[in-house]
Amino acid sequence: MPSDDVDARRAPGARLPGGSPDGGVLGPRFRWVSIGMCALIMLAAFENLAVTTIMPTISRELDGAGLYAFAFAGPLAVSVVGMVVAGSWSDRGNPRTALYGSVALFAAGLLIAGLAPTMPLFVGGRLVHGLGGGALTVALYVIVARVYPPVLHPRIFAGFAAAWVIPSLIGPFVAGLVADHVGWRWVFLGVLALIVPAMGMVVPAMRGMRGPAQGEERPPRDLPRIGWAVLLAVAVLVLTLTAEATGVLQWAGPVVAGVVALLALRPLLPAGTLLARRGLPSVILMRGLVAGAFFAAEVYVPRLMVTQYEVSAPEAGLALTAAGLTWAVASWLQGRFPGLSHRTTATLGAAGLTIAMGSLISTVLFGLPPAVIVAGWAVSGAGMGVLFPRLGVLTLEDSTPADQGFNSAALSITDAIGSSIALAATAIVFSALGPLGGGWPFVGAFAVTSVFVVGVWLNGPRMLRQRA
Template structure:
């Protein structure tokens, strides 16, 4: 017998709580976690194999765009999917987002040129942004509240596992059967995941009452599109020369900031204490970490002649330290939010400093691997706390907006930082020049300083 919305079952004389792997939830739980795993694997795999893709498709000019583009259009996917879920059926949103996700993988895997490869990445990014929102809404519609924490823990585990083994596997696949199978091979797994999820989607429906405010939601979608266009222009400017390389970024950055303001809590761009600074710090640390990470394998491949599998070891080290630090921050309450912010900034600073020293002096690649592990540890300490603080500072009326703002800060912070480092990298000579790598990591150092300055403002007075 079930009670409490399906959260317990009667077994003999004792009521036993149902879990996310109970018969009624088993396949949808496994399927959704597999989708998260595949999304995480692709994010890490692309970072590992991009030096190989860039060399084979002669795509050095679009190297950073292949990372920043999907993040930028993902913001549009998040906003549109959120509105669609509120006004329609999240089941439809899930199917559409997975369709885009798979189509992007196929296009990238079959692309004969870098331009088509990037197009596939944009389609993949649009679907990935929408997929995240759809999964969260479906959790609310399928599972009773007592199981929400458990399925979200499953999502976290599904993201950590690929970070441990994904880079090495992607590198090995690229060296043996070819980098294209890193994309094409995942499509079959996406279909398998959907076969698990689809049966449970029959009972998922849209809201009984459609919310008002359609015009406001349309404006939000338009602003998200403007942010995406501005970031894409900012990234493309990295491959230009002359005045265009410097004028376009100024106007694009101004447009992105203007469009972002209504999508974030009031005072975010001024680092107001409390929630605004939490959102801002999330964008800063995401930008610091992910804009540096894409150059870590490239540094090892071009400057040290490392294979893709060996270059992926640095990403694996960061994944291990991220998982360990995440476990520690949840296990020891003595690590308060403010201390976590300082330790997170310290880990990133040590990592960026080690990369900068390596680029300038030609130090052993072991320094890169060890140093990047500090970056993972810093993110593992700080990232979960920023999510917790966002919910602490939210009320039921604004939980959706604030959660969306956190995701938007993640994506746009990373995309803008990637565009900025790409401009520095291109202006200083590209992959053939150690100074270009030093310029990238110097930009990351400025972001580390911003994380230190804003980290102390995540608490209200």
């Protein structure tokens, strides 16, 4: 970390009496910026989860059933563009201004959505919000690299993970209460009101922050990369929308969109990522593999419990709640033990996902009680909590001030693309096996996510560079 980063007068990693550098992420030096950044992550997570709960109400009130799916797929697609722009902005300029721009777009999207009189305008607000949300995550990753000493990276990323998971426990319930008693618009406008104090905590820590030193800048490739990002966003959107199509389009659409997505993805990632080259490329690839395995399977967990076991929706949600809790706890624990090797965290993450997929498939095939699903999915949450934050740590370890934005953007992009590809693949298989009835569609969907888990096992050892 260069000496001209934030507060160069203090040595990075200086230890205070508590034994942690500068007192830890909640020590005097980092307390408010840590709280502020985690608050921004939590607000973004709450909004994403809240929309799922209140979208039926919004669609009914704005007569927008035709745009229901697009309201979810659109923001995910355009977030890729936001990630690329924020990464380039951070590397060639200043991550502080990248954060200001991303938060401004995020807030503008909330305002448009909250005041929208029609469904098309609401979707437009969601697109603006998705653009800002994608940029926000990348800007925060770069700020972590510039503000915190490396030894604190596991702890702040653990905080980010907890800030994302905690809203999953209460967010849908709170959003439903607000929509029923105050109005769905206040789900968006209320989040908007909380952005200002969150930013107020982060801004002081960024004073004096500058971009890369002269001679360290990345070559100016912004416009071509943004063009590839736009093409990738379109391909992701087509991939998502055609996954539920019928006939020839059900197969041809995803195949064509998938090929285009991979071609557009390659220039946005470190060289060798799609080939699982050892080191940083495999770290970036790992993010897409674990995201695809976990988030695609998660979609079918409550559906399995409701349709096959006839449990109530709140009871089915227990599996997701259990995974959220174990994810948060495991993230906190790995942050408290930075000496835990990256190889061990990769093994634990892969093992957690393997146990989860095995429990899901076994439950369907052998008629095991639904408690097995809850327990297995809780194990998957623990595995993700250990591994997910470490991927951010490894990315920053292999980055310089000149490419922290590019690499952070790549990490977020593979997250989104891995999830999208896995969701499309599981949807195709689930639909194709539908005529067989019973639990076979679920077995097929979980078999697809298990392929991603195999990739996690194979890729794990390649994340660390060979020692000379």
